Amino acid sequence: MSFNLKSVVPWGRTLAEYQKMFGLTPAELKLNLLSVGDGPASFNAELSRLQGTVTSIDPIYQFASAEIAQRINETKTEIIEQMTNNSDKFIWTEIKTIDDLLNIRVEAMDIFLDDFEKGKAEGRYVTHLMPDRTDYKNQQFDIGLSSHFLLLYADLGIDFHIAAIEEMLRICKEVRIFPVLNLNAEKHAVTDAVIAHFKNQHLLKLIKVDYEFQKGGNHMLQIYT
Numbered sequence: 205m206s207f208n209l210k211s212v213v214p215w216g217r218t219l220a221e222y223q224k225m226f227g228l229t230p231a232e233l234k235l236n237l238l239s240v241g242d243g244p245a246s247f248n249a250e251l252s253r254l255q256g257t258v259t260s261i262d263p264i265y266q267f268a269s270a271e272i273a274q275r276i277n278e279t280k281t282e283i284i285e286q287m288t289n290n291s292d293k294f295i296w297t298e299i300k301t302i303d304d305l306l307n308i309r310v311e312a313m314d315i316f317l318d319d320f321e322k323g324k325a326e327g328r329y330v331t332h333l334m335p336d337r338t339d340y341k342n343q344q345f346d347i348g349l350s351s352h353f354l355l356l357y358a359d360l361g362i363d364f365h366i367a368a369i370e371e372m373l374r375i376c377k378e379v380r381i382f383p384v385l386n387l388n389a390e391k392h393a394v395t396d397a398v399i400a401h402f403k404n405q406h407l408l409k410l411i412k413v414d415y416e417f418q419k420g421g422n423h424m425l426q427i428y429t
């Protein structure tokens with residue numbers, strides 16, 4: 205698999221944020237979950253501690269935790285600079301300052317790093333580059349999640365997003381994607397094209413959720429197989 209760690213800006217969110225972004229209920233947290241492009245989020249580590257069942261897939265899992273930790277350190281200043289320059293695109297109510305944000309993200313990524321080697325040995329962190337076909341069976345997972353990966357990186361192109369979501373719909377009974385905006389917090393053609401592509405064969409819902417950090421980014425796309 206050809207994937208360069210230098211191309212990733214690692215940034216990880218928490219279980220509490222995943223619950224809000226995807227409107228996950230306590231009952232849903234007990235299902236068999238897949239998280240695509242899960243990166244250094246603490247979702248898997250925190251939910252596994254609570255006896256949840258979650259598989260995370262991401263190409264960065266081919267690297268050792270020390271390499272991922274080094275990449276996190278290399279990019280922290282760059283991300284904070286970008287966030288400072290674009291602070292008007294975010295809502296600073298729950299997360300109040302850039303320092304707050306940095307603390308929450310670093311804490312989440314530390315929880316991930318502490319869990320990573322153990323979780324990899326247990327098969328909870330799986331190296332995989334979407335949109336390649338996975339080894340999972342049809343409908344193996346109850347819910348497939350994509351936080352801040354699909355639709356957000358609109359530059360990957362419409363074909364990439366459609367192929368990746370098609371593979372998720374093969375292996376998951378339901379798919380949830382958050383946010384539906386691009387990196388500039390704008391509505392964009394990829395989301396429209398994805399909805400147009402899947403709406404004839406699948407039930408699609410744009411659901412307002414109780415999470416908004418990117419201004420206007422408070423909807424998830426839910427797709428049923």
Ligand SMILES: C[S@@+](CC[C@H](N)C(=O)[O-])C[C@H]1O[C@@H](n2cnc3c(N)ncnc32)[C@H](O)[C@@H]1O
Nearest residue numbers: 215216217241242243245262333334351352353
């Ligand atoms: C902004 S991070 C989001 C991490 C996590 N989901 C969260 O919300 O905290 C985007 C993630 O997408 C992953 N990614 C990039 N290209 C990918 C691909 N082709 N297949 C799967 N994951 C990919 C990156 O490695 C990175 O970890």
